[in-house]
Amino acid sequence: MSTLSISVGPQHPGSGHFRIMVKLDGDRIVEALPDPGYVHRGEEKLAEYRNYIQNIPHFERPIVHDSSNILFAYVSAVEDLMKLEVPERGQYIRVVMAELNRIIAHLYYMAIYGIFVGHSTMFMWPMGDRELFIDVAQMISGQRVTFAFLLPGGVRNDMPEGVKERAEKACDYFEKRLVEYEKIFINNPLFERRTRGMGVLTKQDAIRLGVVGPTLRASGVKADLRKDEPYAVYDKLDFDIPVSQDGDSWARAWVHMEEMRQSMAIIRQALKDMPSGPVKLNLRGQIRAPSGETFARTEASRGALSFYLVSNGGMMPYRVRLITPSFRNMIAIPHILKGLLLADLPPAFWGLDYWPVEADR
Amino acid sequence: MSFVNRLFSAINSGTKHLFKRRFTLRYPDQKFILEGEGYQYDPKNGVGIAGYRGRHILYLERCTGCSLCFMMCKGISLAIEMINLPDKQISVNKKSNFPQIDYSKCVYCGFCVDACPFRALFETNDYEVVSYDRESLLFTPEQLAVPPKKPKGTHDLKYGSRGAYHA
């Protein structure tokens, strides 16, 4: 059997520099090996030379459009070391920002998914509708993409007037839009023919490979850290975890869409239940964490994201280890691509929501 | 639903948008309205005041040259540099050291604002820091002290019966 090796990437095959070495027999993929590392920036090492505040803009960089969720894990780890108790209003604002970010990241996913299957309407719509949530997040934080909004001890500022009305309007409008998304994309028979039964990851395989996030939930495992190990105020909020039993590329798109519905429900509740009070502890001077080590994880838009932090009592962390969901999901790439046609590679690959910058750190 | 029905409903949901409002802001002819004065920080309570984080404004008369903003930015993007302006006589600033900001490096995180204990450095809602060359992105203390022109923008996100739009 003679095979042909081709290299998909490394110039931006979707989202960031990354390469898949594909071995083809005719039109069939017999082997697909991911080749990461093109966007490695050494965020973990950089963090050892920066104090706990200066690290905040740096730790956003691996996942710019999901910045609040990665910072959520980081500030939780620092607060754990310093034994801080965040004021309740600060916790609610954090949850609002995290869920806005989840919607923004999921819309980005839908847009790229659309363009990967050649559906350019589905590229334009989510990219436009992201603006609704970026607008709300900008009102709260003052930035449009890299919010740098969560701090050890709380959030940077209180919400200005009118955020609640604006967010309600955005959610009302976007709920109607999601019905249209369903019609034009998710339930579009042409999209279903491209993605149904493709790139299947069974429940056993998903657990064995250790994938996380929407990929895991699309394979029928009900696992979400917001429910399993509730952090912040997630245990006071009422929401569902969408789970699909199919495990294919279509199911992954569906899980992402349903998660946006749940995120909107969380935002509405959090804005309604939000108590008044301070949003932040007043930590004077430099932040110093007592020596020790800690491990904190949160559910980012792509799955469980963990920080392992060691401090020796100084102003800077002694060691940081960051485990991102894309890094965990990379292992599924050879598994799901094997046996597919080469033309099916883009939708199957993007279904995983693999983000090279996040995986390489 | 059958294949044809679902296909028809997909095409239909797209066609309807021919009659909806366009969700496009024609920048730079149309500009956003940005409420407020920009991001500020209250050093007494240690909490920020919500606002857009754009180009900085430096209140020369309050800046003591303590270079805390420089120390903060040093670990973030190295955008701030302390420079000496001997002809600026300010009673609180004996050595006449002021920050200058290089906007080709700044990431607009606003932590320099949080670091300033004298309310001398804030951010404004001027988001149009653009130029044809790198040199003009270097803002000297005098340039930073100029308040930005009031943005002429009037466009905002609106929600109507025919969709969301900028108007």
Ligand code: SF4
């Ligand atoms: S906003 Fe951030 S990057 Fe810009 S000058 Fe201030 S500290 Fe430096």
Ligand code: SF4
């Ligand atoms: S702007 Fe503030 S922090 Fe920077 S040198 Fe002046 S007084 Fe110090």
